[in-house]
Amino acid sequence: MELRHLRYFVAVAEEENVTRAAARLHVSQPPLSRQIRDLEKDLGVELFERKAQSLALSPAGRLFLVEARAVLERAEQAARMAATLSRQGRTEIHIGYAPSLTIGLLPQALRRFGAGHGLVRVRLYDLSSKEMLEGLNTRHLDVAMMIRPGGLRPSTGISFRALRTHAVCLACHPAHPLAHASSISLRQVAQERLIGYSRGDYPEYHTWLESVFRRHGLVPSLSEEHDSSTSVIAAVEAGRGVALVQQGFECLSGPRLEVRPLKPAPTPFVVGAAWRKNNRDSVVTAFLKALEGL
Secondary structure, eight states: OOHHHHHHHHHHHHHTSHHHHHHHHTSOHHHHHHHHHHHHHHHTSOOEEEOSSOEEEOHHHHHHHHHHHHHHHHHHHHHHHHHHHHHHOOOEEEEEEOHHHHTTTHHHHHHHHHHHOTTSEEEEEEOOHHHHHHHHHTTSOSEEEEEOOOTTOOOTTEEEEEEEEEOEEEEEOTTSGGGGOSOOOHHHHHTSOEEEEOTTTOHHHHHHHHHHHHTTTOOOOEEEEESSHHHHHHHHHTTSOEEEEETTTHHHHGGGSEEEEOSSOOOOEEEEEEEETTOOOHHHHHHHHHTTTO
């Protein structure tokens, strides 16, 4: 069975007449009738109930018509995608991301992007902010999904588009006294043993942290620094201290930690996409387009 058999069948089924279907397909009638009989022979069922002057679909034919249309539509879609990829000249896009910050953003962006660029392979890299900006500058990455760069002061060759803001929350062990407090202030947090991200990998986190504490006349003092969210979660779960994290962090920590908002709310985390200003590749442009409105 080939795609042409399905096209011939659909035309005959819709026209209910071999002569009209042959005219529509720009083929002669005898070969078309033979193709339909060959298809029925391959399937082992009669697709049409033949009458003197017309054809009518059999029960099996009605079911087969639905599936045949779906197969033809899928084949046409694949052809369009292949043609688009050929024009683009790209088969991959390399994206760096911070899991804890993009857990609700990146999947939506990938679904949107995949709808129009399903043949483009997406390579994802779980990296620190420093590593992502280095990847952009060395052209190992096309796009970075990250917190707004601050402490790293990226070159003017990097563009950043803010996409979402996340409220600041406290992550603590479920048995910690603050886990069930009616409200939690930054001044209360300052009295706790604070756990955070390493300055070398996440300098923008430290810039943000110092700015937030300074506005309240406080000075942050990190007791421990870790290179990943997984390590921060493990340290807080072990009761070694508390951490300031973004809203949604509970999606990563689950019931292992209690994640509570602060009142009054400090300056939120700003998350978005970074890319090289001079990168005008159509695949990168399409991915950035997929981020709009998320």
